[in-house]
Amino acid sequence: MTDPSDLPYRPCAGVMLLNREGKVFVGQRLDNVLEAWQMPQGGIDPGEDAQAAATRELWEETGVTADKVSLIAEAPEELYYDLPPEMIGKVWKGKYRGQRQRWFLFRFDGTDSDIRIDTPHPEFRAWRWAEPADLPALIVPFKQQLYRDVLHAFAAHLDLPG
Template sequence: MLDREGFRPNVGIILLNANNEVWWGKRVREHSWQFPQGGIKYGESPEQAMFRELEEETGLLPEHVKVIGRTRDWLRYEVPDHFIKREIRGHYRGQKQIWFLLRMIGRDCDVNLRASTHPEFDAWRWHDYWVPLDVVIEFKRGVYQLALQELSRYVHRAEHPNSNRNRYLRNQQQAQPGRDIKKTEPEESK
């Protein structure tokens, strides 16, 4: 399904762990790494497509994640001709994507790259939030930058309650003497 301009509707997924690192997958039998992404089927909403692609590509289910943001508009990238199948050249230009930012609330062991009969990835790892910009294939770099920038506003606001930063802040508050505590005299002195 292509739009009038030759772009295929698609979703992209940025999955965060408790340390605000992003999930990064290695494509099957290739040396390229990317975020999970995939096409939107006819009659599917972007959110429905996102959950379907998430399960197909990572094995994660809706109960393993929390949606914390999405891009406002479609982000587009063009695919170079030498990556396009000969039979669709001239019609297909690339992808238009809605990007979702998810927080993983499941565990790393919930990831199953063999959840689909046609796996997309054969390895995965967590990376610092901005690292993918340095290593993603060049023609996707602009869209990755736009998605990461737009969705970065949600990253610290939606931190997992057990993240290192939040644990540190809680410990700092607890360590401040006299904070929110009424000072009273000992019983004996009354």
């Protein structure tokens, strides 16, 4: 078996989508039986710009088009997470140990009716708006630190309890 530390990180883009009330879009993945909720995110294609990947993933996962969002901020550095040992070799055909992610904070300029998770290749079975401070408690445990890092990166733009 390959030593996980020999595997690279999968390049990825993530989106924190903030509505007018300061809440964040989260969805429940179709392929996960846990009560976990996550923000839209996905791989960056070879040669693709990270922000372009973020808006593409947002559209693919939520049906929200680029004209319905405005960029507020980009995280100043890449954020990382490692897969749990039992998932390495099963996820992404065993090619990666985790993800290195570029995160973008977008303001949602549309209405809830613009959100359509019944996309051609659906990833979510349900969605809702969540308080930013609740995000680490909503995500799968191995991504909790990542979500704390995302909150820290965008703290100046969020209404977080002191």
